[in-house]
Amino acid sequence: MDVQELVTWLQERSALSLLNREILEAIASRLEHRRVEAQNMIVTEAKSPEGLYILRSGHLEAESDQLRSYGLLPGSVINLQELLLNKPVRQTLVTLSECELWLIKTEAFNQLVSQYPEISQAFSQQLVEEVEALSSQLVYEQERLLILQPYLVPKARRGIVGRSRYAVRLRSQIKQAAKNRQSVLVFGEPGLEKDNIAALIHFGSSERRKPLIKLDCSTLQTSGSELLGRVGGKPGLIEALGEGTLIFNNVHDLPPELLPVIVNLVRTKTYSPVSRPGEPAAPTKTCEAQIIIVSEKAISELNSIVDNLIKVPPLRVRKADLEDWVKYYISLICRSKGIEKARVTPEALRRLQAYDFPNNLRELRNLVERAIIQLQGGLEITEEIIWPSQTKKKQFRLNLLNTYPGLRHFLRSPWWPDRINYGFTLTAFALIIGVLFFGPQTRSENFALNLFWAWWWPIVLIGFPFLGRVWCAVCPFMIYGEVTQKLSLWLFPRKLKRWPREIAEDWGGWFLFGLFALILLWEELWDLTNTAYLSACLLLLITAGAMIFSALFERRFWCRYLCPIGGMNGMFAKLSMTELRAQQGTCSAECTTYQCYKGGPEKGEGMATNGCPLYSHPAQLEDNRDCVLCMTCLKACPHRSVEFNLRPPGIELWTTHVSRSYEVALLFLMLGAVFLHHLPELQTQLNLPWNLLQPQPHLWISVAALSLPVFIPLLAHLFIQGIRQVFPNFKSCSFVELAYGYLPLVLAGNLAHYLRLGLSEGGRILPVALATFGLDGEGLPVLVAHPAVIGFLQGTVLIFGEITAIILTQKIARQSFKFLLPQHLAIGILTVCLWQVIVGY
Numbered sequence: 001m002d003v004q005e006l007v008t009w010l011q012e013r014s015a016l017s018l019l020n021r022e023i024l025e026a027i028a029s030r031l032e033h034r035r036v037e038a039q040n041m042i043v044t045e046a047k048s049p050e051g052l053y054i055l056r057s058g059h060l061e062a063e064s065d066q067l068r069s070y071g072l073l074p075g076s077v078i079n080l081q082e083l084l085l086n087k088p089v090r091q092t093l094v095t096l097s098e099c100e101l102w103l104i105k106t107e108a109f110n111q112l113v114s115q116y117p118e119i120s121q122a123f124s125q126q127l128v129e130e131v132e133a134l135s136s137q138l139v140y141e142q143e144r145l146l147i148l149q150p151y152l153v154p155k156a157r158r159g160i161v162g163r164s165r166y167a168v169r170l171r172s173q174i175k176q177a178a179k180n181r182q183s184v185l186v187f188g189e190p191g192l193e194k195d196n197i198a199a200l201i202h203f204g205s206s207e208r209r210k211p212l213i214k215l216d217c218s219t220l221q222t223s224g225s226e227l228l229g230r231v232g233g234k235p236g237l238i239e240a241l242g243e244g245t246l247i248f249n250n251v252h253d254l255p256p257e258l259l260p261v262i263v264n265l266v267r268t269k270t271y272s273p274v275s276r277p278g279e280p281a282a283p284t285k286t287c288e289a290q291i292i293i294v295s296e297k298a299i300s301e302l303n304s305i306v307d308n309l310i311k312v313p314p315l316r317v318r319k320a321d322l323e324d325w326v327k328y329y330i331s332l333i334c335r336s337k338g339i340e341k342a343r344v345t346p347e348a349l350r351r352l353q354a355y356d357f358p359n360n361l362r363e364l365r366n367l368v369e370r371a372i373i374q375l376q377g378g379l380e381i382t383e384e385i386i387w388p389s390q391t392k393k394k395q396f397r398l399n400l401l402n403t404y405p406g407l408r409h410f411l412r413s414p415w416w417p418d419r420i421n422y423g424f425t426l427t428a429f430a431l432i433i434g435v436l437f438f439g440p441q442t443r444s445e446n447f448a449l450n451l452f453w454a455w456w457w458p459i460v461l462i463g464f465p466f467l468g469r470v471w472c473a474v475c476p477f478m479i480y481g482e483v484t485q486k487l488s489l490w491l492f493p494r495k496l497k498r499w500p501r502e503i504a505e506d507w508g509g510w511f512l513f514g515l516f517a518l519i520l521l522w523e524e525l526w527d528l529t530n531t532a533y534l535s536a537c538l539l540l541l542i543t544a545g546a547m548i549f550s551a552l553f554e555r556r557f558w559c560r561y562l563c564p565i566g567g568m569n570g571m572f573a574k575l576s577m578t579e580l581r582a583q584q585g586t587c588s589a590e591c592t593t594y595q596c597y598k599g600g601p602e603k604g605e606g607m608a609t610n611g612c613p614l615y616s617h618p619a620q621l622e623d624n625r626d627c628v629l630c631m632t633c634l635k636a637c638p639h640r641s642v643e644f645n646l647r648p649p650g651i652e653l654w655t656t657h658v659s660r661s662y663e664v665a666l667l668f669l670m671l672g673a674v675f676l677h678h679l680p681e682l683q684t685q686l687n688l689p690w691n692l693l694q695p696q697p698h699l700w701i702s703v704a705a706l707s708l709p710v711f712i713p714l715l716a717h718l719f720i721q722g723i724r725q726v727f728p729n730f731k732s733c734s735f736v737e738l739a740y741g742y743l744p745l746v747l748a749g750n751l752a753h754y755l756r757l758g759l760s761e762g763g764r765i766l767p768v769a770l771a772t773f774g775l776d777g778e779g780l781p782v783l784v785a786h787p788a789v790i791g792f793l794q795g796t797v798l799i800f801g802e803i804t805a806i807i808l809t810q811k812i813a814r815q816s817f818k819f820l821l822p823q824h825l826a827i828g829i830l831t832v833c834l835w836q837v838i839v840g841y
């Protein structure tokens with residue numbers, strides 16, 4: 001190319017066209033030709049320019065830490081500003097392809113500038129214009145940022161968690177919507193993080209560097225000016241956004257006036273800024289953003305016009321993803337709290353699987369967070385601490401604490417149960433044990449023995465239908481356990497062991513069943529009821545269990561899993577007409593401390609406690625088995641969530657109950673115990689030649705008495721199974737579930753048995769008390785019921801037990817009476833047998 005051709009090229013293709021021909025000829029005559037291979041640096045940022053470059057052919061790219069990258073095309077003049085202003089180079093330039101360039105070295109260019117001052121004049125003017133353009137661009141960007149700032153979404157919160165086919169489909173729908181950048185409707189129930197799915201679409205698209213804004217439709221102005229802008233006023237959000245992505249969140253809450261605007265926007269991608277009344281309508285503008293609509297309800301006007309529809313499945317149909325979600329939330333929350341990551345047990349997961357999660361992921365996250373707070377440094381999330389709210393309504397409950405504020409006051413006072421326990425029971429129990437060991441050995445002469453068999457048993461049994469497991473709140477065995485625990489920690493400061501829950505859940509019940517069976521045999525073979533020191537040994541045996549396990553494990557492990565009396569109490573407590581529970585709504589929504597469970601310092605109205613001694617949470621109790629009515633939770637709760645309710649007796653047995661096989665075994669053991677206590681009557685009635693004075697036959701007959709009664713219910717269940725074969729519509733429960741139907745009868749049988757002792761001997765306590773100390777109590781008042789009265793009361797109790805057992809069976813099975821006839825007959829037969837041995841006529 002000669003000089004003239006070069007001048008023409010410069011005039012036509014480069015920014016030097018501002019200069020006159022004479023100057024261009026002077027420049028052209030000094031240009032040196034350069035060829036540079038691809039991927040070479042021709043100028044380097046922050047260095048002095050080598051000279052002025054003019055790109056003739058090829059592609060260059062500018063790279064800089066501060067400025068955005070951009071490409072340069074043929075005709076670009078390089079380093080002009082730097083040479084005129086005598087500054088270092090602003091950006092590194094790299095050849096993307098082989099490039100041809102012209103170069104005027106710095107010295108030669110400076111000579112030209114001094115020779116032709118028009119060069120600097122022309123380009124100074126251009127520089128001023130550029131600076132003006134840049135600053136107005138900057139002002140516009142700042143204004144735009146100010147408008148968008150409150151709505152900007154910087155990133156997606158998380159990806160799609162899970163491996164189910166629903167999760168896979170969701171991922172592919174997001175990918176598709178991100179690729180085509182057309183309108184999307186994300187639709188689903190509350191709590192499914194639909195706005196996060198919208199964000200994933202944006203950040204998965206090619207426009208991920210453009211802004212993403214989220215508008216909450218419930219707060220949009222009905223005039224639409226915030227969204228569309230005003231004629232002559234500041235730009236609306238759509239204009240300020242430009243090519244980004246616009247999420248209309250909660251579109252079901254959109255003001256109705258704006259629905260046609262959104263429909264038009266989705267359909268035509270155009271809108272008109274809002275004009276004042278009387279002014280002509282503003283010309284339409286084009287929306288360059290991708291529009292994503294998020295809704296909880298179907299909106300027919302939008303459903304039909306969007307290009308992509310994503311239906312987000314609720315958590316209850318994605319149960320396969322539940323484990324992944326739980327683990328994800330555990331890591332997230334543990335990381336944010338800076339604690340070691342916890343593990344979730346399979347039982348806990350199973351419990352969650354059975355729940356429907358009406359509030360979906362939001363609810364699951366709250367649940368995991370609550371469980372982690374309750375962990376107290378533990379590393380295992382068990383089913384006791386991760387519990388969903390129950391969906392069943394709390395029907396037929398009357399909170400006695402609200403009805404009788406005095407009761408609340410008493411139960412929160414130090415009197416219940418600490419002052420009773422430490423002020424009275426502790427000493428009284430020691431005294432009773434002493435009297436049993438050192439006093440006379442028969443019931444007619446030892447008041448402690450009389451108290452145990454003729455008072456304690458009937459009172460505890462009568463108490464179950466009214467106050468459940470209340471005995472355990474004032475039980476002396478455990479008071480000694482608590483004393484041992486405190487004393488041993490004081491003497492040997494250490495951290496008590498955590499509960500081996502899995503083993504205890506599997507085997508604890510069977511341990512207490514076995515111990516109870518041995519105690520019953522011991523009682524029968526060694527005549528404990530009439531041998532004071534052996535009765536004392538029995539009491540000490542249970543106390544020793546409580547003391548040993550309290551010294552080893554934290555809280556009341558013995559009471560929760562191992563105590564035979566506790567097992568019986570927990571079982572019969574299910575029939576109670578009262579219950580202690582907490583309001584699940586309050587616990588889930590308001591509580592962050594869970595002091596009822598964990599314990600802790602005073603907070604608001606909540607007192608300082610060590611937390612539930614049984615590691616039960618009052619809001620998750622499904623039956624009375626695991627609550628000893630100690631009222632620790634009532635004292636600890638700062639939110640008045642704990643209730644003490646009056647309820648239909650035993651309602652949990654046909655609503656929330658979970659059956660346990662060891663408990664059913666214990667139930668029939670208690671049934672057998674009634675027959676065991678009446679072996680002489682059985683012998684007479686059946687006219688059998690038993691020799692109960694010989695230990696070995698006595699032992700075998702006792703074992704038979706304990707175990708044979710269960711065969712009647714088993715036979716009845718076989719018949720029920722037979723009926724099921726004939727009537728396929730009849731859905732029968734398992735034996736373990738239906739067996740709880742016998743519970744009222746078993747309680748009635750035991751009560752009827754102990755009524756005789758209570759009503760014939762209990763009233764002799766005063767003369768017996770004197771006889772204990774070798775004094776003559778003749779003449780002291782005695783209250784003894786007539787045998788006919790006792791018989792009448794025993795019979796009434798048995799009939800009441802029979803009727804309630806039949807009703808309970810119906811309630812548990814929820815089947816027609818005729819299908820359950822075998823069990824009803826079994827209840828009838830057992831009632832007759834019990835009547836025969838207890839009442840006797």
Ligand code: SF4
Pocket residue numbers: 471472473475476477478546558559560563564565566567569628
């Ligand atoms: S479970 Fe046993 S030791 Fe514990 S409080 Fe109840 S009766 Fe007493």
Ligand code: SF4
Pocket residue numbers: 582586587590591592593594595596597618619633636637638639640641642
């Ligand atoms: S009972 Fe009270 S302390 Fe316990 S979780 Fe509920 S509100 Fe919190």
Ligand code: SF4
Pocket residue numbers: 580596611612613614615616617618626627628629630631632633634
């Ligand atoms: S739930 Fe409450 S009343 Fe029941 S044992 Fe636990 S702390 Fe005591």
